[in-house]
Amino acid sequence: MAIGILMLLLVLSSHALADVCATDDTGAMLCLPEPARRIVTLSPGATELVFAAGAGGQVVAVVEYSDYPPEANALPSIGSHTRIDLEALVALKPDLVVTWVSGNPVEQVATLETLGVASFAIEPRTFEGVSSVLERLAVLAGTGAEGDREAARFRRGINELAEQYRGRKPVRVFYQVWDQPLMTINDEHLIGKVISMCGGQNIFAGVDRLVPRIGPEDVLAGNPEAILSGGADEDGNSYTSLERWQSFTSMKAVEADNLFIIPASPISRPTPRLLEGARTVCEKLDVARARLQ
Known part of the structure; x- marks a missing residue:
């Protein structure tokens, strides 16, 4: 038994x-x-x-x-x-x-x-x-x-990308998720973490919502030195626009021509392609740094 x-x-x-x-x-x-x-x-x-x-x-x-x-x-x-x-x-x-x-x-x-x-x-x-x-x-x-x-x-x-961009000169960044309605991200969002890793300072880092709606006046008050938007398909065709900001010539990002539309999927999805998206963000912020000098 x-x-x-x-x-x-x-x-x-x-x-x-x-x-x-x-x-x-x-x-x-x-x-x-x-x-x-x-x-x-x-x-x-x-x-x-x-x-x-x-x-x-x-x-x-x-x-x-x-x-x-x-x-x-x-x-x-x-x-x-x-x-x-x-x-x-x-x-x-x-x-x-x-x-x-x-x-x-x-x-x-x-x-x-x-x-x-x-x-x-x-x-x-x-x-x-x-x-x-x-x-x-x-x-x-x-x-x-x-x-x-x-x-x-x-x-x-x-880890390699974080090490490469450690200590870079900070760049104040506005990340536009969508233009109508105007939306962005805070630093709890993975895109916010990418911006920080690349030496950017998200002007909406501390807002409560992960993806908040904002007004143009909020962006103007933050006076970003670079504006990025994940609004391009895999062929580079844009389906969102940064054109609305061009008229604000006193904004540092506009003055330095630091307006960048990047491929959307790699930066917006929490997948291994985020590494590809992060490299693109880091490269654009390096371009922005050079133009601000």
Whole structure:
């Protein structure tokens, strides 16, 4: 009898050890009986992260604007990140849904949980958070080696960039997220952290909201020395404008011609491509420094 009980305990223990577990960005632990083979991503950033973690071949559906890597364009869409087609999602029988903490509708995510669909919420807010989520997604997808390798590459690149720009002369920066309505970011936002790393001083660093709406008078009062906007597609075509600032000739950024529109996706999504976006920001701020001398 004792031997039988021992064998049962060993079997149960082996099953428990076979589970793959990770903690999401809300602090919730998710355990799957085996690595996920059918993954649905509910934000463009989540799509990029899952592919970067080596699990792109396991993604069965995405949401609108999941345009990177190019292979993601061929995947079926189940709506937008703000309006998910739950019926289509459930019909795909996913064993993992990667959600966006502040971007997906709370009610729809709760419905998924009610239906017993395994969900993993992500929203990296730091450079380390990007590397960490890559590692955790790779655990859940069974692609640990690929995820760990990409996470290490990103950490190394960010550290090298931070060292390269350490001690650069500060440049007062306004980052324009959108022009109508006028929106920016604070220093809790990853873009704010990129600006700081590059030696910039975000003139809206201390505002309460992550992505606040502001007025033109607020920008004028801050008198930035450089204005940046992530408003260009991958081909360099602008879909936002900095033209409104040109008439304010007393503003230091305008006087020095330090108005820059940069590719949007690399700087605005919390993925490994943020390293590419950060390099662009640092280079533009170096140009701005030279023009201010």
